[in-house]
Amino acid sequence: MSKEHYYLLLADDDEDDCLFFKEALDEIAIKTDLSMVHDGVQLMDFLKINAINNLPDLIFLDLNMPRKNGIECLTEIKENETLRNLPVIIFSTSLDNDIVDNLYLKGASYYIRKPGEFSKLKTVIEKALTIASENNFKQPERANFILQP
Template identity: 60%
Template sequence: MTKQPLHLLLADDDADDCIFFDEALKELPIDSSLETVGDGEQLMRLLISRPRALPDMLFLDLNMPRKNGFECLAEIKTNQQLKCLPVIIYSTSLDRDVVNLLYEKGALHYIRKPGDFSKLKEIIFLALTSASINNGDTISKDNFIIQVQ
């Protein structure tokens, strides 16, 4: 039996960040595919239109047009068909109050976007590994933020 590649979805309005993420993902020793959407409304339409074919994980930027990441996370976690989708927040900021709120709202991990390509690869790898080990289950607050030095 062959294992299916991980199907990942990235919701981010910055095209350069999407390209950077895709290039980093391709260099990891993980069989995966990446789909991207550019705003929160597009994300929610996609998820709602195919609830039986959800991605294995969603990387969600907070600052997007039309519907931001906070609104999308709240909608995902209150939707019966979507609430089990593992959501990894992928943002440029690292405000502790925001991080705490996102943990309480049901995000699986929080990643601060690194500017360095090797750190991006490492942080994506750590997030995917952690999510696989935990099967998308809630993790401790101490392990919520994934950081690399």
């Protein structure tokens, strides 16, 4: 699905993380449009409302959100016939191998541990978009599931 322009959805409750993510997108070479939601309930409502005409090309999903966490959202997305083929990149501060294994089994496309430095954030977002599109947004082998800046 290599395209010149991607429509992304970021689901993250941390306002600073959302701002850094948007600023990083503005500075990478890949053209994007970004929508944001701030909890899991908003995410699922957004996807249901836009399921017919306006689904994102890719979701960046934080795990630790109020009202409905990222694991619950990923499960709902992958169990929904209309949404199951949506690529979902987990974008979280934690890196617990058992959780990462579970997310892989549930069908997440990639896992990114949120970097603390802005330059690394830009690098890993651009890398994620490039690698995912080259791989046609298919889930890689488990050894390549975690993306590093």
